[in-house]
Amino acid sequence: MPRKATQGTDVVTTPEVEVDGFxxxxxxxxxxxxxxxxxxxxxxxxxFTDSYPVIKDKRELIAVPFVSLxxxxxxxxxxxxxxxxxxxxxxxxxxxxDGGTGIYRQYKQMTERIGRQRGPIMHKDGLTTSEYWxxxxxxxxxxxxxxxxxxxxxxxxxxxx
Numbered sequence: 001m002p003r004k005a006t007q008g009t010d011v012v013t014t015p016e017v018e019v020d021g022f023x024x025x026x027x028x029x030x031x032x033x034x035x036x037x038x039x040x041x042x043x044x045x046x047x048f049t050d051s052y053p054v055i056k057d058k059r060e061l062i063a064v065p066f067v068s069l070x071x072x073x074x075x076x077x078x079x080x081x082x083x084x085x086x087x088x089x090x091x092x093x094x095x096x097x098d099g100g101t102g103i104y105r106q107y108k109q110m111t112e113r114i115g116r117q118r119g120p121i122m123h124k125d126g127l128t129t130s131e132y133w134x135x136x137x138x139x140x141x142x143x144x145x146x147x148x149x150x151x152x153x154x155x156x157x158x159x160x161x
Contacts, residue, residue: 052085054095058103058158061096064126065089068160070118071107082107087120102130102157125161132157 022030030038055061071084081099084107088094098104111117133142134155146152 052093052095054097055086058096058098058127059129061127062129065122065124066126068107068119068121068123069093071111072117073108080104098158100157102159103127106160123160127158128161130157130159131155 066089067087069085069087071082073080073082076099079099081097082104084096084098084103086094086096096103098107110121132155133145133152134140135142135146135150135152137151140150142152145154
């Protein structure tokens with residue numbers, strides 16, 4: 001069965017399991033042993049999950065080739081976003097999430113054009129960016145840094161190549 005990306009808001013029901021927690025004395029010993037000691041005996045979470053790692057910093061995909069395998073649209077706290085399973089050159093799989101005007105919009109347009117939400121689609125130059133200035137008070141956008149004293153912040157939009 002292929003592994004799928006999951007969102008932290010998914011609700012999953014599990015069969016009843018008897019939970020046998022640590023006693024206060026055992027917890028004290030665990031704390032005394034320290035993180036490094038406990039971590040050296042811990043089982044990796046990857047053994048229990050069927051999700052792929054999520055790309056936390058899109059900059060790691062700038063000018064780095066990858067293949068879009070499949071994508072799905074989800075409703076989030078700030079509107080709709082896309083989750084994409086990608087394959088990198090080292091054959092590793094990961095999830096790329098985006099809800100902005102760049103990547104998200106490109107996957108929406110691609111879905112309409114090809115009539116499906118799967119590839120493989122090659123992005124030989126990975127991602128690229130567009131930098132601009134955004135005024136959080138007015139919503140205005142500028143390509144160069146304004147000098148009007150407003151609350152201007154540098155912003156980046158990522159795009160597929």
